[in-house]
Amino acid sequence: MPRRWITLFAIGVAATAITACGAPGAQSAPTNAAGSASHAAAGNSTHVPEQLQFTAKTIGGQTFSGTSLAGKPAVLWFWTPWCPTCQHEAPIFGNVAAANSTVTFVGVGAQEQASAMQAFVDKYQLGSTTQLADSEGTVWSKFGVTQQPAWAFVGADGKVDVVKGTLSAQELTERVNELAGR
Template structure:
């Protein structure tokens, strides 16, 4: 009986810590400072298009840091692809940035999922762009305003349910 009680207590402690961790992740995403300047970056997409902080000025951008091995990315990116195709947001440039993997794996995944990658996709060769943006999880969505300032950092899934993201998109449609 004593062993059973210990297992129940241990299970409750683990469950409680898991809830605290998940709540902490949500709070961390919401607590990012508003309108901080994005770091300087230059990247070339797999199709050869160049993007930089400077080239995106005047247009809002959603940078999506992802990896082929990430199960949440595999779920979220098709949703983002559908949104991008349906909404065709003229004033929002979506750029997917594969990182934390080998270039060949990123290229193969993109090539095998053309219905998902309907927006420009780049590879962060040495993970320097993801480091500059302090990316610590996949996926991480970084929303830049038209002045190149970070308006939102969202880690993990559920970007479309994020109220700040939805509010920002609604403001673009005006």
């Protein structure tokens, strides 16, 4: 990525982080990538939303394909290790993920080196969920996320609903139950 774009992205993220991190209330921005579907594999009719068409590294260095989430309910949580609101939401994310084995949970850390993200994951015991090291903000951009925290709810049907802002444990649980068909 050209240095100019990295700088512009960093400035934009920093500006929104300063004004948004810790701001109460969630804003929902539903999106549906119906016009840009692809298929997970040849002969497979699973709808893959444009947002899931990415490859990223986990905090541990393994390759993760967003298309692996296609056709099943998933929650992506966008966080940074230094955000106080993210620190508050981390145990909520971990607890709701542990209680819902039929929904896939993925954390998407950004704006830091993998070592700082790993320390965050260790501190809040999030190692049982996939945690991506999105240092360049590529996955964040795919979902239109410019501030943390944010959430993306991906239905088995490919519908993507992005919530920018905080969610309480009850709000997250309700969203997850809806994804799981409960």
